[in-house]
Amino acid sequence: MRTLLLPLLFLALVGCREQRQELGQAMSGKPPVISGSLEGEWQIADLNGGGSVAGGSLMFDPGDQGTSRVSGTAGCNRFNGAWKQDGSTLKLGPFASTMMACPPPAMEVEQRVVALLEAVNSVSYTQAGEAILAAPDGRKLKLMRAPKP
Structure with missing residues (x-):
């Protein structure tokens, strides 16, 4: 059980970090970076x-x-x-x-x-x-x- 819990905890923390980055960017007033192609x-x-x-x-x-x-x-x-x-x-x-x-x-x-x-x-x-x-x-x-x- 413990070996399964660690990977799940890691995935949850990574997801939280990405959400914190998105929230920080939104609160900074900077527009989000939009991906695209130069074609x-x-x-x-x-x-x-x-x-x-x-x-x-x-x-x-x-x-x-x-x-x-x-x-x-x-x-x-x-x-x-x-x-x-x-x-x-x-x-x-x-x-x-x-x-x-x-x-x-x-x-x-x-x-x-x-x-x-x-x-x-x-x-x-x-x-x-x-x-x-x-x-x-x-x-x-x-x-x-x-x-x-």
């Missing part, structure tokens, strides 16, 4: 708190049999690479890019976007359905679903 088309809504990226968009294609690809633009060149999402863990790149000459401000923004995408290691979602891609150093890229045509 589909997104617009770049914010680059590290500096506002949207003009013409910035990403397309996450799940592909077949492990050939998931991401492609996009940050307003100048087109780039593409691999992507893999496992829950909140995210791996992007390496990226290949076209090499068109663009005005220096556009090139600078594009370089910041691609560097951030290559550093990203996690994704979370807001209640509004936005995706937040985050790098370990705190840089973030917020994405909004592209409007349906």
Whole structure:
């Protein structure tokens, strides 16, 4: 009887811990993290708190049999690479890019976007359905679903 009681007690404590975490998050006023998938088309809504990226968009294609690809633009060149999402863990790149000459401000923004995408290691979602891609150093890229045509 005692050997059966210990696993049941453990399961009850684990369940209580999860409920305490949910209650703590609800009481903190922070919106809950909503899971999801990056599959589909997104617009770049914010680059590290500096506002949207003009013409910035990403397309996450799940592909077949492990050939998931991401492609996009940050307003100048087109780039593409691999992507893999496992829950909140995210791996992007390496990226290949076209090499068109663009005005220096556009090139600078594009370089910041691609560097951030290559550093990203996690994704979370807001209640509004936005995706937040985050790098370990705190840089973030917020994405909004592209409007349906």
